[in-house]
Every structure is written in C-alpha cells, then in structure tokens.
C-alpha cells in the first residue's frame with residue numbers, strides 16, 4: 001500500500017481526496033493545510049487523523065511515498081523542493097510554477113533526488129478528450145492539418161475560486177494552460193505562437209478572453225480559444241470542444257460530449273459522455289472523472305518506474321506556451337516557445 005499526503009485541502013483538493021479513496025493500493029495517511037479550518041474540514045470528511053499546518057513538519061514526521069500538492073501556484077516551488085529533499089514522489093497541481101525559471105528548478109530538484117514528478121494536468125485525461133486523441137492518433141481522419149481547441153463559457157468560476165478574480169493573469173494561466181496542453185497532446189510541439197487577450201468582465205483584474213494561433217512542428221495549424229465572457233445557451237462549462245480537419249476526414253467533439261468522425265466512408269457519431277462518479281456533481285463531472293484517471297496514471301507510473309505522460313519535464317513545454325501567449329499578447333508578436 002502506497003502512503004501519500006495531500007498538501008492544500010481547499011476547493012479542488014476535495015476531488016483529489018475522493019479519487020485517492022476510490023483507487024486501490026494507495027492510502028492518504030496525512031493532510032497538511034496552513035488554514036486550520038480547511039484542514040479540519042478535510043480531515044473529518046475523509047477520516048484522516050494525522051494533520052499538520054506546516055509541510056516541513058509533516059515531511060519530517062511522516063513516512064510517505066508521495067505528496068499530492070493541491071495549493072495555489074505561489075507555494076508550489078518551495079513544497080516541491082521540500083518533497084524532493086525528503087525523497088518522496090510528487091504530484092503538483094497546475095499551474096506548475098509562476099515562471100519558467102521556477103519550473104526548471106523544480107524539475108531539476110526532483111531529477112537530482114531521483115523522485116517522480118507529475119503535474120496534475122488533467123484536462124487531457126478527460127474521457128471525451130482522450131477518445132478524440134485516440135481516434136486522431138489511431139489515424140481515423142488521416143494526417144491532421146487544422147485544429148480548433150475551444151473553451152467558451154459564461155460560468156461563474158469566481159464563486160468557488162475567488163482568488164481568480166484578483167490575479168493579474170487569469171484565463172490563460174488558469175484555464176488556457178489546460179487547453180494549450182490539449183493542443184500539444186493532439187498535435188505535438190509548437191514552433192510558433194501568437195495571441196491576443198481581452199478583459200470583458202470589469203469586475204476582475206486579469207484577462208478573461210484569449211485567442212491563440214499555434215504552428216505545430218508536424219505541420220498542423222491550430223487555434224486555441226478561451227473565454228469566460230461568453231453567454232451561450234446551452235452553457236457548455238466545462239467542456240472543451242474540438243474541430244479537427246485531416247487529409248482523410250474530420251473529427252468534431254461537440255457540446256454534450258458527442259464525438260463525430262466524417263470520412264468518405266460516411267459519418268460515425270457517438271456519445272463520449274463521462275460517467276457521473278458517486279462523489280461527482282454536474283457540470284464538473286468530466287473534470288472529476290479526469291482526476292481519477294490522472295491519479296490512477298500516477299500510481300501506474302510509480303509501479304513500473306515510468307515517467308508520467310504529464311511529467312514535470314513535459315509540462316515545461318505547456319508552461320512555455322502560457323508564457324509565450326502572455327508575451328505575444330503584450331506586443332512581442334509571434335514567438336517560438338522553445339526560446340523562453
């Protein structure tokens with residue numbers, strides 16, 4: 001039985017705790033949160049008695065195989081480095097780090113310590129998105145040449161995560177990071193990126209609309225568009241929609257989790273709707289299902305000593321797209337993310 005601890009017991013960690021409880025071969029034996037109320041709430045809810053308000057104290061006192069870091073980005077580097085120094089494997093929430101320099105230092109610390117580092121980059125693990133990735137990579141529509149990866153919503157994310165309204169960076173750093181990562185998972189690495197941003201909601205500090213144009217090394221051009229200022233009916237939060245054109249057909253992932261492949265042989269359309277896990281709630285259930293899947297992947301990787309698909313090293317390339325998008329939107333034009 002692997003022993004883990006969750007650091008940060010706020011809004012999203014509840015999903016992670018539910019998923020750990022569902023997975024075989026693992027137990028969360030300790031919790032840490034600097035906020036005693038959050039700590040007490042999660043401890044009571046999940047029946048975990050060993051609790052700490054300081055991560056260093058916990059790492060010194062507990063015998064752990066891994067930590068699951070579910071705090072917000074400002075604390076990620078110090079916590080990842082502390083876990084590496086203690087010789088325990090790490091999963092860390094996105095955004096992985098506030099800068100490329102911090103992210104590289106975190107990857108280097110885990111490599112030097114010989115521990116596995118995975119970023120909880122879960123959108124590419126959503127069942128519907130995974131079905132599209134598998135169909136594309138299985139050759140269902142031939143070689144792709146165009147893609148649109150789109151997330152447009154008017155959902156009030158600020159009630160559950162009030163900090164999102166106060167940050168100078170909003171949609172690219174918080175949500176676009178996932179959508180850019182899906183574009184990478186579908187079409188491969190990016191050689192050029194340009195972006196525009198806008199703030200429509202006057203009550204928040206950062207941008208709530210971003211439109212990004214990506215050139216991928218394999219020859220695909222993709223548009224990654226994100227908005228939290230889009231009033232639409234039906235509201236599609238939190239679905240990522242896809243339009244992909246290939247040399248032998250088209251793939252669409254439409255609202256309502258419908259995957260359609262159109263080829264000269266005809267049209268094949270099926271539901272790829274996620275299951276509603278016992279602890280899940282609509283409309284978040286596709287994200288909640290992806291938490292279970294990504295955490296299962298982490299355990300599989302630990303069992304066979306393989307680097308996770310969304311390892312820290314892999315996530316450097318997603319983070320570079322975020323940085324390139326902000327720099328481009330600020331006037332830097334088209335950028336090669338590898339140079340950041």
Ligand SMILES: NC(=O)c1ccc[n+]([C@@H]2O[C@H](COP(=O)([O-])OP(=O)(O)OC[C@H]3O[C@@H](n4cnc5c(N)ncnc54)[C@H](O)[C@@H]3O)[C@@H](O)[C@H]2O)c1
Pocket residue numbers: 007008009010011012013032033034035038053054055070071072073075093094095120121122160161163174287
């Ligand atoms: N992957 C996803 O789908 C998804 C969805 C929502 C949030 N997130 C990410 O999850 C992370 C947490 O977001 P949230 O909305 O749950 O935030 P939150 O503020 O609700 O929870 C964070 C918790 O961490 C605690 N904390 C902060 N620094 C700490 C430290 N140094 N030591 C111990 N505890 C500390 C806080 O007290 C708080 O309880 C963010 O990085 C966010 O981007 C991911």
